[in-house]
Amino acid sequence: MLGKLAVRNVKRSSRDYVIYLITIIISFSLIFALNLISTSEEVMKLSQGLETFQYVMYGINAIVLGVICFLINYTTKFIFEKRSKEFGIYALLGIKKRKINKMFLLESLLLGLVALLVSMPIGFAISQFLSIFIVKLLELPQAIFIEPNLKSFVLLFIYFALIYLLVLCRANRRMKKSSIHDLLNLEKQNEKKITKSKKHRNIIFLLSITLGIIALFLWNLKLKPEVLQDSSIMNTVLICFVLLIISIYGVMISVGDFILSVVLKNKKIKYSKDNLFIVRTFSAKAKTLGFVFGTLSMLITLSILFLNISSLNKGAYDYKIELDSPYDVSVSDKKENLNDYLKVIKEDYTIKNDFIYDVYQDRNAKYLKVFPVYEYKSDEKKYDAVIKLSDYNKLLELRGKDKITLKNNEYSVVVYFKHKNDENFNKINKITLSNGVELERKEIMTKNFFPRLSNTDYTIIAPDEAVRNLETNESNLVVNTVEKTNTALREKMKTELKDYLTYIDEDGSIVNTSYNIMVKGELIEETNTMTMIISTICIYMAFIFITSAGTIISIQSLSDSNKYKYRYKVLSNLGVRDEDIFKIVRHQLLILFGMPIIYPIILNFCLITSINNIYKIMLDSNTVYLSYFIGTLVEFLVIYAIYYIATYFSFKRNIKEV
Amino acid sequence: MEVLKLQNLKKYYGINTNITKAVDGISFNIDEGEFVAIMGASGSGKTTLLNCISTIDVPTSGFITIGGIEITKIKEDELADFRKDNLGFIFQDFNLLDTMTIEENIALSLIVNKENINIIDKKVESIATKLGISDILKKFPYEVSGGQKQRCACARALINNPKMILADEPTGALDSKSSRMLLETMKEMNEELKATILMVTHDSFSASFCEKVLFLKDGKIFNEIVKGEKTRKEFFNEIMDMLTLLGGDERQC
Structure with missing residues (x-):
């Protein structure tokens, strides 16, 4: 029964x-x-x-x-x-x-x-x-x-x-x-208060904020690119997280009273608009639900953090692919051989576009001399790589990028952005090519650099006229295909063009130069493992955390709706229109939903900025992480908003029903 | 024969220096067939006392004997059986289950005890007729008035023939007409069904239906008056005078 x-x-x-x-x-x-x-x-x-x-x-x-x-x-x-x-x-x-x-x-x-x-x-x-x-x-x-x-x-x-x-x-x-x-x-x-005295709460609040700042500071101090080799990092990370957890709970427990005490002290703030009403609701919630809100904040902090790491990681991955293989296939070899490569590709793939360009040698090698590797290079390899402006612009066009311009007496350098801040490198603003042409530097570009451009860390772009009579070193072929490439293509080229890709050196041993071929599909397969691990895990964790937070907060407000039913009925009997009541409900829910996300967003911004210290060497630029941060914040808020809207409608239905 | 016997009952709340003595050494007896009211201002310890007697709350010290059984010594699990066999409850806010019809609410304790279905039906029918709620048996609590709900609660309390019925502010949520009807019902329960009733109230009108009124102040018994041969009106006035002495409740009749 x-x-x-x-x-x-x-x-x-x-x-x-x-x-x-x-x-x-x-x-x-x-x-x-x-x-x-x-x-x-x-x-x-x-x-x-x-x-x-x-x-x-x-x-x-x-x-x-x-x-x-x-x-x-x-x-x-x-x-x-x-x-x-x-x-x-x-x-x-x-x-x-x-x-x-x-x-x-x-x-x-x-x-x-x-x-x-x-x-x-x-x-x-x-x-x-x-x-x-x-x-x-x-x-x-x-x-x-x-x-x-x-x-x-x-x-x-x-x-x-x-x-x-x-x-x-x-x-x-x-x-x-x-x-x-x-x-x-x-x-x-009612739920029990966690601390009784208001004074205590203000102290807790300030203390928690301080702890948070200490944790962020420590985090920022420790997260440097060198850290990847340092095993003690785990301890620091652990300490930071413990401090942050304490800080989050502390802040969420005490923030209501803190804001209340500030507002009550200042009459101007107190009586303007509906501040008093909002603050009272806010602190009432914070007082009784501090612990739940602490947990929510933590879940939200983690979900935003994981989303961010996921997109940073994806960003790093995209950048690596773009850097290493901006075209589907690229090959470096003697000019006369390149058409044979193209033939092999054509057997299995539809060619979207292809382009062959020469790399010239500037024997004066003014740039190479500032690099320590100069000493170790054999004489025949001591040169700066030069590419014709028209060739470079054609390459940019194939990637869908904007062209660059140069005057007849100017040159530009594209360089791996690591070297951008190299003083000796930047000092050079005038060069004389080995054919006697004098050029002035227009700019140093890090954008659109890729190592395979000339197989070095930097490439000089010179007007077409200026490179006349310079020796060519090698030629490059770039191909974009309609279909996605894969590892098999490279294997096929390796076997069919074996003659081009191997030579016998002085010692009589066979040297394989198949590294001169780069196939995007293969690179993707090689690079993807770690990216996939990290991204999938992060997305998954973020999703779990967001759902948990959303569900808890939704349950919390819906259980409130039953208690509030009476209050709203009273308001309604007093002559408040339904629309106004719903407006109050919306505000109330907004406070409830908004409260646990503010501190996590601030924390995350700091955390991610520090994490960027490590990621920036793998990313397009030092500030690109900001766009990822905003992107993930939007992603998070969209999911969160769905919970908000769903809760609002059930809340509305709950208080309207008799 | 005494149904309820209290000896030096105490119930304290709080810790250390901040102790509230809700019930502070109360002793009294209630005999079989008595209809007793406990009165007092808010915070005088009425409800706490009732909760101790109804085994809902555990006293700090002292003894409570119901029908010869010392309830402070019964184990939690056995208490459930004890309540089932000996006590009936009526609350201010009815405490009916709104998922069940009036009929099912009344029969709940029998159903739980797995009584024979025919017997259940008969008992519910007879008690509902006595309390005048036989025509609303198929309705749900939210479909009937407050007075009807409270009479349903009375029926539920009576159905097991308990040794004693404990009522906590039964008229608290009712209008004056429903209150009077309910109190008359309770009086009939007392007189015709020989039910022993202990009622906690702060309303002197309700108390005037009883035979004996105990006055509580600060957790102690302040006074006790008996109706005897007086009319209800005379008894009411006497209660009012006593309350004036205590310092509460305005005159109404």
């Missing part, structure tokens, strides 16, 4: 249970999707490095497990509070608490199992989407199908068992600890 009663109660409060179910389903779907991917053989075949990926995934799953545990525990607690009165009445009527408890636990477990079943197909669908995402990310030629495998099912069940063991233990303790009196009145109770 008790079971029947419970079923009816669940039906009546189905809306609350829908939130509960959705939470669990999303959580398990994500876990399952990731299990599928990390155990999929198809994905493993992509590259050998992916074995590490698998192990990293297990670790990541452990963290995610923690977050999901928190989430499910939170929702279970929420449901328990909703139904506490019902349980209280049962207890009053003489049903043993043990029995009520058993019923509740069984119910939660059953719901969990249902969610588990539902989450399997959903998780499977998500895994296919993720695989599309991976394929897109890595620009792979064909899609991967993720097959369901036993291992991922087993893992899912283990995770499920672990989570529910913990959650049900907590629920069990919660029930045991509360008396009938508590149960009957739980719904009416």
